[in-house]
Structure formats: structure tokens, C-alpha cells
Amino acid sequence: MGTDEQRRFALVAGEASGDLLAGLLLDGLQARWPSLQTVGIGGPRMLAHGLQSWWPQEKLAVRGYIEVLRHYAEIAGIRRQLKARLLREWPELFIGVDAPDFNLDLEAGLRSRGMKTVHFVCPSIWAWRADRIEKIRAAADHVLCIFPFEPALLAGHGVQGSYVGHPLANVIPMAPDRGAARAALGLAPDAQVVALLPGSRRSEVRYLAARFFAAAAQMLKVRPALRFVAPILPGLRVEVEALLQASGAAGRVMLLDGQSHAALAACDVTLIASGTATLEAALFKRPMVIAYNMNALSWRLMQRKQLQPWVGLPNILSREFVVPELLQEAATPQALATATLAWLDAPEKTRALQQKFSELHVQLQRDTPTLCADAIQKVLEG
Template structure:
């Protein structure tokens, strides 16, 4: 394992080129953490591919906007297929001509695994960071992953067991969020910093970071909030949105659905808003893991495009779809999917979690937090460095000592 106290730094002439492709904001966070860890060893390293704002702030050179890959669902992808192939082919051409030392695809498996396989066939070492859910559906994808990658970096402990059974190289690195988020979150401090009232109950409305999911969830979320306000006029609503673009979309929908509902929109400060809240009404995704680590009760909702839902229903055989429940291997938090996402179902679930003791749930969240707290960015950087070409061998051997 690498030790930050004895980081090895190399001159620019010996610094590697890392190609990275991310497809959404959670991948941008992982990419920024990995870049930070790699820059400790190689301060003059070059990073190029597709990155988000956090990676760009660290000096990443993005060949395309990250939004190009932010597409969720089978039906939605079909409408963007021609453009996605153009982006992939352009990346293959660029990396083939410039030959990065290692390629790291972060999440976005349908896009990145195709790209990784083409690059691996050309002799470029490839890493896939965040395992696809092969343990849940389309398990034969494990053979495609084996062809496409030299190493898989898994965030969840049960994933590595699946890869080991198929003799596919995999390193369990834990989750960077578990490293970054403190074991206890100070609600009073978060409220003070956000200028939110100290005593009122606060419900966070979190309809998603993608345009499609937000458009499908805003209406039931706002309608539930309207009913809650009738029953408790002291209740405060906040909506943390990932960007100005999503905030504008949210506000437009709110003006149409619930123009008089008081909702404070806060941009790009999701974790602090969660810490300040008593309960979260949220879309599914990585944000539910953040909520568990911050240790706030939540109701998780998701609505797919209808065609995507029908196909997924036939292919996915899981008892749960949210990360907190999958990690606990039991129902910790309520999940509502598709037509079940309605005010009649959401309302009683929110009321129960806003006004009742949640200490038992918090203890379960603490267990999850401790299991994922593995110094993930450092472990990921170590795995990537071990794939560097032989001309970096003196650095690799020193790092591993």
C-alpha cells in the first residue's frame, strides 16, 4: 500500500499520461479523487479524455463535454446512438495516435467497456473503475469485462467475490465517499452554514442529477410536499441541485406544478443540505449512498422511461435496487419504483421518517460506512500505478515497499 509520507515524485520527462473517461457527476468525483492521489506521485502527469468540473479544476484536458455521456436508460440511449459512436471512435483515434500509459474508464460501462476493449487490443493497459452490476443482471458480461480490462476496481465488497469466482482481476478499493464523509454529521452546523432554521423540520427534495429522471420525479415530490405543508405549516423544503442547468429545469417545473410552494433551491452543495435535513425524498443512485453515510433517513424513488422499465423488469432479478439496501442485504430504507411513485405512497413514508426516532437506522448506516472506509482513492491509484509500463518500474517498486 502507498504511503503519502513517502510519495515518490518524478520529473516531467518521466511522468505518465493517464486517459480517463467519466460519464456523470459521481464519476467526476471519483476521477478527481484518483487524479489527486496520482498527482502526489506524478505532479507533472497529464490527464486527458472526458472529465467533469472537479477533474477540470485539477488540470484535466477534456476532449468532449461530460454531458455527452450522461444518458440513462435503453430507450434514451437509442436516440443518441450515432453521437455516442462518434465520440467513442474519436477517442479511439486520439488514444491510438497518442498512446496513453493507462486508460481508466470510470463507470458508464456500456460506453467505456467498448472503448476499453478496443484500446486493450492495441496494447494499452485498461482499468474499469466501478464494477457494472454483473452480479445482478446480464452476468455473462463478466466475459466481456475480462476481454476489455486489465483490472476492475470495485467499490463494494461483495463485487470482488463475484470477480474472483470467474478469475477476473479485481481490486476492492472501498468507496471514496466513505473516506470523505465524516462518521458523524453535524446537523446544527450544516443549518447554520446554510442559514436554515435550527428547530424546524426540514425535508430535502432530491429528484436527480439527470434531466430525464428529474422531469419524471419533480411532480410527485412537489405534490407530496404540498400535502405535508397542509399538515405542518412549519415544515421547510430545500432542493439541492447539481448545477444551474438542473436548477433552472426544477424551477420551471415547479412554476407549472406548485408555484406557491416555498422551496429553497441550493446549487452544488448536496452533502451539506443532506446533513442539514431531517429526511430526504430522493431519486435512486449514488446520492443514496451519500445519504446513508451522512446518516439521514430517506425514501428512494425512481421512474424509468416506460420502454426501459419493461426491458429492465424482464432482465433484472433483484430484491432491492438501492445501494443502502443492497449493502445491508435487507430493507433498511423504503424503495418506490415506477407507478408506485405517487403521493399516496410517498406521504406516509415521509411522515414516519420525519417525526420518529431513527437511531436503529443510524447504527445500520454506521456499519455500512465503516465497511466502505478503505482509503479508496489511494488504493485505486496504487492499482493504476501497478499497470504502468516498465520505464516507471523504479517508481512502482518504491511505492510498493
């Protein structure tokens, strides 16, 4: 085992949400091992922690069966080269951050050669693709779990895991300051604000942004004073601007470079793509309409492996439809507009939802960086 000065970990996070999780994880690791060196693949938050990224994170940010197939050769080539380099340079530990389709196979290959591996977070085997548990067992020495029921589920299949809380629960304040967020974005304190979050992947933006902007145009017909903000990754701005221009809402939607948390803090309601962002919206205590649309064949394949009636994390964690989900053919601009406006006319329902989200926030709050470091130290010592 290396000394603290010599410790070198490899991490791979495949998209913006994984970069956020990995950045918080690195807070704990670098507090435990101040001289830690990190290599792998990551985004801006990981780079800010000193990660040496061997490929751009955007190369891995692809979702959906058909979309992955289109990029399979390139992604498989990156994984093959990455594995070879890791085996040559042999970091003390490999941590796969989310991106299970990429990371679990990589982890299994490294672990079979004797490298210690950790996976953060537990793949959603409780929601869909239960068959993935066998792959997790082969891939990970330990799984860092962000939901409290996951370690027992893993243990039942012979996989070690630790509940570390959800990192976002400590980043997002229990009582977000809407006024400060609006001031920072130049929005009036008394405006009605809708946040549009069509996703962080190019494939998501391609399928959802036009629908979201068309829904905004529909809402403006009913409420011309509405204000819209849309956080967009800078690399997708040109594509998004073109979609906005064609939507009928051009000039009425403020495009933000990132700043999704500011948008969620400032808004009254959000129209949002299914994914980690829906949990962020819940932690900001914001009512939402969850939407998703993807390649039709990818959708049919996913439906076959879905184990629960919900796809949005707030609904999965609540075990009921506390917010509406409009998926695939149901995600029409008119339906999205109607469901979003309904929240603005239901203050009592909104207050009840905010109370439920506050209780969820408390359940997910833990000292995540320290608990992650504790679990990883045990793996290194084991």
C-alpha cells in the same frame, strides 16, 4: 514506460457521480505522480485536477434504454472519435470511471490494440445484467472495486480486481454536523427539513422532479412548517424551476446550485432518486425514501435483467429493505409524501437505521486514493 514527468493517463467519467469518484481517484494519482497529465472527458472536479476534457461531460449523462437510443448517434460518434484520438496520442493508461455502457466497449477496443485499461468501479453484475462479466473480462486489465465482496466475484470469472473502499466513505464525516450545514443554508436549527434529490441527469429530473415537488406540496398540507431543500445541477435549473412553479410548492422549496452534501447534512429525511446519491445519504446517516421513474419500456427491459429484489444501494448492501423503495407506478406524489413523513414520526426506527448506516460506513472506509494508485502502479508495471 514513461518517467513520472511524462506520465499521461486518459479518463472518462460520464456523469456527476463519476466526476466525484474520478476527482477522488485523481487525488491519489497526482500524489503518486505529481506531474501527471490527464485527458479525456470529465466534469468540474476532474477539470479542477487539470483534466483536459475533449467533450463536455453532459453529452454522456443519459440513462435508460429508450433515452440512450434517442442520443445513440451522438454518443456513438463521440466514442468513435475518442477512440481514434486515444490510439493516435496513446496515453500510458486508460481509466474508465463508471458509465459502463460507454466505457466498457471503449476499453475493449483500446485493450485489443495493446493499451492498458482500468475500470473504476465494478459494474453492478451482482444486482443486474450478469451477462456483462464477459464484456468486463475483455475490457479491463484491472477493476477497482468499491464494495468488499466484488474482487472475489470477479476473480471467479477470471477478472483481476482490488477492493479500494468507497471514496465517499472518507469524504463524508462519520458524524455530520447538521447544525453547521443548516447555518450555511440559512435554515433554523429546530426546523424539520426534507431534502429532495431528484437526480443529476436531465432524464431523471424530467421523470422525478415533478413527482418530488408534488409530494412536497402534499407534505406541506399536513405539516405547513416543513422546510425543503433541493440540490440541482446549475445546467438544469431553468427546467427545474418550471416544474416547481407548476407543482403547488413554489416558494416553499429552496433550490441549491449543487451542494447535495450540504442538503443531506442539513436534512432530517431525504426523498431521493435511486443511484449513488442513496449511498451518500446512508453515509450521512439520514433516513430516506428511494424513488425512481423512467420511460415505461426502459423500465420493463431493466426489470428482466434485475437479479435482486432491491434497487437502492443501502438496501442492496444491507441485504434487506432498510428503507422504502417506491418505483415506477408506485412513485405517486401521495405515496412519496406518506413514506417520507413516516420517518419524521419514527425516532426509534431512525436511530436503529443510523446505527446500521454507521456500521456500513466503517466497512467502506479505506485509504482509497492510495489503494487506487497502488493497483494502477501494478498494472503499469505488469
